Amino acid sequence: MTCRHCQPLLSPYLDRALSSEEHQKVLSHLTQCLTCTKQLQQLEENRQLIRMLPAVEIPQELEARLLSKVQSRQSTIRHPPSAIHRWWHEWPMLSFGTVATCAASLLFYFAMMQAPSKVSAEEVVSSMDQLIGTLDPDEGERAIAEETPDEAIPEWSNEIESDLFENENEQD
Amino acid sequence: MLRAKAGEQEAFGVLVQRHGKAVLNLIDKMIRDRTIVEDLWQETFVRALENLHTYEPRTPTDGEKGPSFVSWLYRIASNLTLDELRRRGRWRMFSWSSLKPRRSNESESDEEYDPPADQPDAVALLASREDIHRVRAALDSLAPEWRMMLVMREYQDLPYEEIAAILNVPIGTVRSRIARAREQLRQALEKQLSWRAVG
Numbered sequence: 186m187t188c189r190h191c192q193p194l195l196s197p198y199l200d201r202a203l204s205s206e207e208h209q210k211v212l213s214h215l216t217q218c219l220t221c222t223k224q225l226q227q228l229e230e231n232r233q234l235i236r237m238l239p240a241v242e243i244p245q246e247l248e249a250r251l252l253s254k255v256q257s258r259q260s261t262i263r264h265p266p267s268a269i270h271r272w273w274h275e276w277p278m279l280s281f282g283t284v285a286t287c288a289a290s291l292l293f294y295f296a297m298m299q300a301p302s303k304v305s306a307e308e309v310v311s312s313m314d315q316l317i318g319t320l321d322p323d324e325g326e327r328a329i330a331e332e333t334p335d336e337a338i339p340e341w342s343n344e345i346e347s348d349l350f351e352n353e354n355e356q357d
Numbered sequence: 358m359l360r361a362k363a364g365e366q367e368a369f370g371v372l373v374q375r376h377g378k379a380v381l382n383l384i385d386k387m388i389r390d391r392t393i394v395e396d397l398w399q400e401t402f403v404r405a406l407e408n409l410h411t412y413e414p415r416t417p418t419d420g421e422k423g424p425s426f427v428s429w430l431y432r433i434a435s436n437l438t439l440d441e442l443r444r445r446g447r448w449r450m451f452s453w454s455s456l457k458p459r460r461s462n463e464s465e466s467d468e469e470y471d472p473p474a475d476q477p478d479a480v481a482l483l484a485s486r487e488d489i490h491r492v493r494a495a496l497d498s499l500a501p502e503w504r505m506m507l508v509m510r511e512y513q514d515l516p517y518e519e520i521a522a523i524l525n526v527p528i529g530t531v532r533s534r535i536a537r538a539r540e541q542l543r544q545a546l547e548k549q550l551s552w553r554a555v556g
Binding site: 193243 | 491536
């Protein structure tokens with residue numbers, strides 16, 4: 186084994202994570218190679234440096250804070266919110282959008298209820314027929330007659346009428 | 358665990374006492390800001406409680422099936438921590454401080470680490486404080502995912518298989534990333550020593 190092959194294996198060698206065969210190869214190389222042995226020592230020293238970092242203890246007040254936080258959440262867990270409640274909290278924008286859309290739809294619906302209803306063409310035709318049926322056919326002529334009294338008829342029309350009458354008599 | 362799952366407050370308190378320190382130390386070795394560390398620690402346990410119903414406890418008959426409870430907690434904690442570091446990384450990209458020229462020996466993280474002053478000897482305290490700062494600065498120079506793996510391996514002493522299960526990556530990835538992280542850490546520590554020699 187050469188140094189180039191050995192060096193990448195030093196880290197797993199330190200962790201005893203090599204197969205027994207690889208372990209033996211590295212071990213036999215280390216007995217002959219000072220460079221790789223020094224590198225391994227360096228890795229071991231750095232490990233010790235990290236392990237030397239002081240361990241922190243849990244401050245009592247931190248533990249107390251956590252337990253009170255958990256206590257308050259526990260009631261929420263025991264009484265889980267309804268599906269709608271959860272949905273609302275997980276998708277606030279979507280929920281708001283849905284509610285806004287529903288409100289707009291309702292408004293539109295009620296607005297349409299107030300507006301005059303649409304009438305189909307057939308309904309218009311039938312109602313017109315009914316209307317025509319109620320009318321007196323002579324009413325139009327009577328109305329014209331009322332609107333056009335005798336004095337409104339020009340004199341020349343009487344003359345034409347009398348001329349025509351005379352001509353008819355002569356022919357007779 | 359089963360009692361906590363059934364909603365017993367006391368049982369949950371026992372779980373916090375049993376695993377709380379390990380989780381706190383994992384987060385603490387990733388992030389220096391103590392307030393954020395404590396927030397993430399609390400959030401880890403709150404999420405764990407909320408999702409206890411999804412956790413299938415490992416029984417002796419199951420063998421390797423399912424993660425151990427502490428691994429499951431580590432998974433929640435590591436996800437929260439990495440999310441926080443990514444978020445801070447993104448924010449840092451656009452922050453004013455990112456425009457400031459960084460001194461060569463300044464670490465990526467600009468918060469000052471304040472290690473707990475529980476060392477008995479004053480000289481030892483000073484020496485260790487300096488070393489601690491050096492190691493933390495070197496750790497900070499690693500990518501968050503690599504740092505997480507290295508902390509899990511070196512500090513928490515977790516085997517590759519468990520790290521792979523927690524971070525949901527293949528074992529081969531864990532092995533190669535830990536090797537590269539160690540190499541980067543070595544270089545970072547060497548740089549600091551050379552600066553100190555020059556200084």
